Amino acid sequence: MSAFSPITVSGVLLAGGQSRRMGGQDKGLLPYQGRSMASHVIDSIVPQVDDFYISANRHIEEYQSFSFPVITDDLDNFQGPLAGILAVMEQIDSEYLLTVPCDNPLISPQLRQRLVEAVLATGSDIAIAHDGKRLQPVFALIPRRLKQSLSDFLTSGQRKTRDWLFQHKVVEVDFSDQANYFININTPDDLQAKPKIGSNIPVLGFAAFSGTGKTTLLTKLIPALRDKDIRVAVIKHAHHNFDIDKPGKDSYQIREAGAEEIIIASAKMMALMRKNHDEIIEPELQPLIHRLDTHNVDLILVEGFKHENFPKIELNRAELGPAVLFKEDPHIIAIASDKTDSDDDMPLILDINNIPAMVDFIEQFIFSWKS
Structure with a gap:
């Protein structure tokens, strides 16, 4: 899934909370600009990681429909993101776990790259994103070797994410140039507002x-x-149906046979064609x-x-x-x-x-x- 990296990284979507400010609704499954918030996050983060998991404590079948392993917490009563992180750390073989929340539909395409580079450059245990105004502790790169430390922390009855993270050597990674990628959706009003487009290119x-x-x-x-x-x-x-392919061409026949995506490549040009089905929105x-x-x-x-x-x-x-x-x-x-x-x-x-x-x-x- 990901580009070459000196370390292996699993990703996890944190969707195990109670969503009190959203009236108890499961935020990851709420529609945002026509699709569930979880689907937005998954589309952005999966290309950056070596394998991917979903941490969820309810609506398990709905989350399983995304075709990634769904891991539930061992602790009762929604004990917070650290419980979900530990449950996934116990399943992975990768050296690191990259965590992202379900209520942030925009994810920086450089999230993994910058966090990995910061860990390697500083020798820190954990890398955490900082949007220029505040720390974003659930956008973190955490080594699997800290699994026992996290287990001991939770066993002691502690739950605060920052308290555990800062027991270790942490590097805060600057994403101030991509602050628009951190737009947590916490209330019904937030769901209706469209964020400014995030891009490091004008x-x-x-x-x-x-x-x-x-x-x-x-x-x-x-x-x-x-x-x-x-x-x-x-x-x-385009406000109308269009087609860059022509009947009679090999690629057209392959697509009509049922291929969902086709890439045509030559020394001069590359084109990707993906089918959009009738139920897909604009x-x-x-x-x-x-x-x-x-x-x-x-x-x-x-x-x-x-x-x-x-x-x-x-x-x-x-x-x-x-x-x-x-x-x-x-x-x-x-x-x-x-x-x-x-x-x-x-x-x-x-x-x-x-x-x-x-x-x-x-x-x-x-x-x-x-x-």
Whole structure:
């Protein structure tokens, strides 16, 4: 599952709590943006670990449907995350256990990498993520060799996670550049709020009504950005059925035979095709960003997804009426229009026909994202 690592790491989804602030509902199974929170976490963390487990004390069959081992605590009455961690530590063969909670649907794609590097660099026992404002003790890398220490701690009647963690040498790992990946969903109101998109690569969207010319603008901007040595990836939302394959091709026949995913690769290009079944809801931006290979990308441009929370430029043509999306979306940072006069309450106005000026604005946006 994971890339090469000098140590072996198992992962665990911690879903064994009582969820008091959620009215006792099982948070991992609650719907978040159309899917259970557990499914969001699993999609993000499984590619980072060598094997994966779920710690749960109720709704066992529902958690087993994810096709990973489900481990219950030996202790009664929901004794907290440490009880679940110990139960999983007793099952694994890996040297380390990477823990993540079920109520944090966004997981940094660098979580394992940074925690492992910190442990190896400092000689610490445990690595814990820090989002720049607070410690995140359930995002931790814990060695299996501390299993007896944890067992003794729980046997003594103690339950506080921080108290046990800091009995050992801990390194706090800086994730302040990815603070948006730590968004614990604890209340019903939290479930309804969409978080800002998390990415270590600048993400900039173009929001507009149909017919405004989003694609036309992108085809002009991308070459101009390339001239500035800014490498661009694009994510585009399609509102209709589409197919990049053709009947009669080998890959088309294989897909129609029932393959769920197909990768076609050559020396020049690679394409991944995955079937979306009828019950699947509209695609979400965050998982699509995770699918990009960002090692050779400086900027991600997004066409569509205007209802998600990330920085956007609203496109406007005078013939289609005034700009209006910015009034409902605080994430619109500028308006690109062929009408450049503005009211006091409007964001910065960019000339949609002045590509060099728009490139200058995007360069400043990239700099501000990274600073």
